[in-house]
Amino acid sequence: MKGSTVHLDRVAGRLAAARLVDGRLDDLLVAPDEDVPLPGAIYRGIVERPMKGQGGVTLRLPGGTAFLKKARGLRPGQTLLVQVTGFAEDGKAVPVTSDPVFKSRHVIVTPGKPGYNVSRTIRDEEAREVLLALIHDVAGPPGELGVILRSATDAAAPDEVAEDLAAMLDLAHRVAGDEGHEPELLADGPDPHMLAWRDWPTPDALFADPGNFADHGIDAMVEALAHPRVDLPGGAWMTVEPTSALVAVDVNTGSDTSLAAGLKADIACARALPAALRCRGLGGQIAVDMAPAPKKDRRTIESVLRAAFRADPVDTTLAGWTPLGHFELQRRRERLPLHRLLGGVS
Numbered sequence: 001m002k003g004s005t006v007h008l009d010r011v012a013g014r015l016a017a018a019r020l021v022d023g024r025l026d027d028l029l030v031a032p033d034e035d036v037p038l039p040g041a042i043y044r045g046i047v048e049r050p051m052k053g054q055g056g057v058t059l060r061l062p063g064g065t066a067f068l069k070k071a072r073g074l075r076p077g078q079t080l081l082v083q084v085t086g087f088a089e090d091g092k093a094v095p096v097t098s099d100p101v102f103k104s105r106h107v108i109v110t111p112g113k114p115g116y117n118v119s120r121t122i123r124d125e126e127a128r129e130v131l132l133a134l135i136h137d138v139a140g141p142p143g144e145l146g147v148i149l150r151s152a153t154d155a156a157a158p159d160e161v162a163e164d165l166a167a168m169l170d171l172a173h174r175v176a177g178d179e180g181h182e183p184e185l186l187a188d189g190p191d192p193h194m195l196a197w198r199d200w201p202t203p204d205a206l207f208a209d210p211g212n213f214a215d216h217g218i219d220a221m222v223e224a225l226a227h228p229r230v231d232l233p234g235g236a237w238m239t240v241e242p243t244s245a246l247v248a249v250d251v252n253t254g255s256d257t258s259l260a261a262g263l264k265a266d267i268a269c270a271r272a273l274p275a276a277l278r279c280r281g282l283g284g285q286i287a288v289d290m291a292p293a294p295k296k297d298r299r300t301i302e303s304v305l306r307a308a309f310r311a312d313p314v315d316t317t318l319a320g321w322t323p324l325g326h327f328e329l330q331r332r333r334e335r336l337p338l339h340r341l342l343g344g345v346s
Contacts, residue, residue: 029192038189
């Protein structure tokens with residue numbers, strides 16, 4: 001099917017959301033175990049102790065421990081509102097920030113960072129004025145809560161945006177007014193279905209009926225992620241294999257070993273790599289062993305890589321070429337690896 005479709009269903013009993021573009025799996029979100037703190041969740045934590053040499057403190061959460069970087073002036077036993085910023089690596093504390101934000105499809109509310117703004121992607125001045133007026137109507141005069149209207153508001157009905165903004169402001173006020181003294185979950189993070197609604201572009205079609213993953217071949221696509229091989233145009237392929245230290249990507253041209261074939265395979269890898277990492281939930285250090293190609297074309301390959309990752313929602317830093325001809329990237333660990341969630345899938 002041409003265009004984009006979003007599918008809401010389950011994988012191995014877990015809530016899941018899949019995004020297809022022209023019939024190919026472009027993104028996949030799968031829920032972790034119920035006791036895993038979700039990114040975006042807000043907790044009342046209890047400061048435990050400073051971590052000398054690391055510039056942070058540990059906090060006690062319900063059923064676990066969190067780590068807050070660059071924490072100063074905090075004393076043991078103090079309560080603190082924190083927001084989960086990512087999944088914990090094996091054996092490590094949950095990463096958190098003490099500057100929570102409240103994010104929905106249309107709105108971002110920023111406590112302690114006042115001001116009303118509209119996404120820069122909305123360029124029409126008249127539309128911006130209307131949206132700014134809507135913020136003032138719902139939120140009143142500027143105060144301690146900042147508001148940013150996201151790009152999705154440009155195509156949304158004003159009543160829908162106003163309702164969304166009011167809900168986020170209410171949640172922010174309720175969390176800010178917390179006066180408890182024990183570790184507690186105050187606002188849960190979004191599950192895959194909510195994340196799909198919040199962060200993915202409006203699709204050409206939405207399927208939310210149970211069993212639609214099987215009906216549309218998505219179950220088979222997810223099963224294919226158990227294998228490292230990703231086929232590329234022209235008979236080339238790449239393998240994407242997570243190790244304990246990094247994610248290794250190897251590009252192969254197949255039977256054609258010419259430099260021209262290597263360049264084509266490397267460009268195809270650059271275009272396909274973001275989706276391959278997204279769907280597998282992989283982050284951290286990425287090392288790409290490109291197929292042999294003329295050195296003069298490295299700038300072209302890097303340009304395609306930058307364009308491909310510019311549209312990727314996960315923060316990724318392109319570190320560049322190594323002396324051995326590998327290309328290295330550093331990717332934020334925003335998701336749990338699929339092989340940890342489903343077992344055997346890499």
